[in-house]
Amino acid sequence: MDVLRIKGGLPLEGRVKAAGAKNSITKLLVASLLSEKKCIFYNVPRIAEVEVTVDLCREIGAEIHWDKEAGIIETQTKELRTSYVPQRFSGSNRIPILMIGALLGRTQEDIIVPTVGGCKIGQRPIDFHIAALEKLGAVIEYRMMKKEGAYFAHAHNGLSGAIIHLPFPSVGATENTILAAARAKGTTVIKNAATEPEIIDLILFLQKMGVIIFVDVDRTIRIQETHHFNEVEHTVITDRIVSASLGMAAISTKGRVFVEGAQHLHMITFLNKLHEIGAGFEVRDNGIEFFYKGPLKGGLHIETDVHPGFMTDWQQPFVVLLTQAYGNSVIHETVYENRFGYAHALKLMGADVELFTQCLGGKECRFASRNFHHSLIVRGPTPLKGREIAIPDLRAGFAYVMAALLAPETSTIGGLQFLDRGYENIVGKLASLGADIVRDRADAHSPSLAIASAS
Numbered sequence: 041m042d043v044l045r046i047k048g049g050l051p052l053e054g055r056v057k058a059a060g061a062k063n064s065i066t067k068l069l070v071a072s073l074l075s076e077k078k079c080i081f082y083n084v085p086r087i088a089e090v091e092v093t094v095d096l097c098r099e100i101g102a103e104i105h106w107d108k109e110a111g112i113i114e115t116q117t118k119e120l121r122t123s124y125v126p127q128r129f130s131g132s133n134r135i136p137i138l139m140i141g142a143l144l145g146r147t148q149e150d151i152i153v154p155t156v157g158g159c160k161i162g163q164r165p166i167d168f169h170i171a172a173l174e175k176l177g178a179v180i181e182y183r184m185m186k187k188e189g190a191y192f193a194h195a196h197n198g199l200s201g202a203i204i205h206l207p208f209p210s211v212g213a214t215e216n217t218i219l220a221a222a223r224a225k226g227t228t229v230i231k232n233a234a235t236e237p238e239i240i241d242l243i244l245f246l247q248k249m250g251v252i253i254f255v256d257v258d259r260t261i262r263i264q265e266t267h268h269f270n271e272v273e274h275t276v277i278t279d280r281i282v283s284a285s286l287g288m289a290a291i292s293t294k295g296r297v298f299v300e301g302a303q304h305l306h307m308i309t310f311l312n313k314l315h316e317i318g319a320g321f322e323v324r325d326n327g328i329e330f331f332y333k334g335p336l337k338g339g340l341h342i343e344t345d346v347h348p349g350f351m352t353d354w355q356q357p358f359v360v361l362l363t364q365a366y367g368n369s370v371i372h373e374t375v376y377e378n379r380f381g382y383a384h385a386l387k388l389m390g391a392d393v394e395l396f397t398q399c400l401g402g403k404e405c406r407f408a409s410r411n412f413h414h415s416l417i418v419r420g421p422t423p424l425k426g427r428e429i430a431i432p433d434l435r436a437g438f439a440y441v442m443a444a445l446l447a448p449e450t451s452t453i454g455g456l457q458f459l460d461r462g463y464e465n466i467v468g469k470l471a472s473l474g475a476d477i478v479r480d481r482a483d484a485h486s487p488s489l490a491i492a493s494a495s
């Protein structure tokens with residue numbers, strides 16, 4: 041098992057490039073399965089999540105060439121080899137379920153997908169996906185296979201456009217419905233759709249592909265039946281989670297880092313919060329510079345929300361940043377019910393954080409009175425100390441790295457399989473900014489890290 045060893049206390053200084061967005065390229069690869077034409081993607085991040093998705097698409101019949109150095113993927117699925125996503129992809133990530141939307145219009149065969157995985161940050165049901173696809177005419181059943189269950193889906197009578205009202209603007213359910221709608225008869229209308237930048241990226245890609253698709257101002261997306269698909273070249277948007285994470289690491293270590301590629305438009309809410317705590321940033325043509333410009337002010341209230349709100353994936357490193365700010369701040373997580381799994385380890389490192397089941401903030405969310413620890417108070421500033429810690433999920437992973445960069449002693453971080461899913465060459469990038477960080481084999485006797493590999 042690999043671990044990171046980080047000796048903190050050094051300011052991050054320099055320039056670093058943020059990679060393409062994980063949550064965009066993985067969906068674009070699935071969308072490329074809609075047609076038999078070639079698609080070329082630029083700015084592809086070299087991360088495990090893309091490896092898994094490439095593997096998945098190859099299984100279905102995509103011929104893929106991935107130039108990892110150049111960050112370019114060429115893919116073409118002239119014909120489907122199978123519509124059965126093997127059980128080995130069960131629990132791998134959130135992508136297999138999107139295969140239903142992408143393949144329904146392309147095959148009369150049953151599409152079989154294993155249960156989906158992803159980070160353990162809540163129950164993450166897929167009921168909205170299923171209900172929307174059924175409304176378009178899909179027949180979906182959950183059946184037991186040899187070892188575990190799988191979804192069996194088909195549209196033997198074809199798909200027909202419909203009006204779909206999502207109960208919550210779910211990213212995945214919006215994507216799945218858009219993919220199915222591209223090959224459904226007539227027009228599909230998705231109301232209360234998610235409009236995250238990664239979804240807009242998918243929409244831009246589909247429009248280039250030949251899909252007629254509209255985004256209205258009121259979270260309504262309309263998609264028309266498409267008969268003819270084009271070859272497409274598309275540059276993946278920069279990862280706004282990675283950009284913000286690197287920026288927060290720079291500020292919290294009292295450094296200054298230019299994050300090349302960071303996109304202003306996708307980070308408005310985040311930058312406003314940096315402004316509120318007195319952190320520095322300067323937006324330039326091809327990126328954003330983040331810097332420390334004096335003591336950070338706490339007293340902040342953050343409520344995570346769907347776009348254009350404060351992303352749930354920004355809150356973990358932001359809490360670490362707030363451990364260095366003067367005053368008490370409140371974070372109310374309204375997107376996932378269980379996204380503070382990292383708080384315990386932060387406490388062990390010296391952070392003053394406390395969890396609450398109540399909605400601490402302006403509004404009651406879907407998790408009110410449901411006994412989930414989904415609010416947190418952080419009091420600062422507190423010095424952090426090095427520990428041996430195990431990453432519980434992807435975004436918590438970067439929060440731990442950031443906490444370790446603040447602690448003067450050496451921290452050892454296990455559970456790197458989570459971090460590898462979404463952060464390209466994080467050791468190389470942080471080391472180039474002056475961090476004392478290495479990737480190493482774990483010592484034989486590291487009980488707290490062994491727990492990580494089993495979780």
Ligand code: EPU
Binds near residue numbers: 211212462
């Ligand atoms: N939900 C349901 N039923 C559904 C679908 C969603 O109840 O059928 C609930 C979820 O349980 C959750 C909320 O709706 O409470 C939002 O879920 P959503 O469907 O929007 O999330 P997702 O598509 O599973 C994507 C990203 C997440 C990101 C969220 C929110 C991918 C692969 N994952 O998840 O990214 O946090 O949108 O923006 O795109 C990450 O990158 O670390 C990550 C977790």
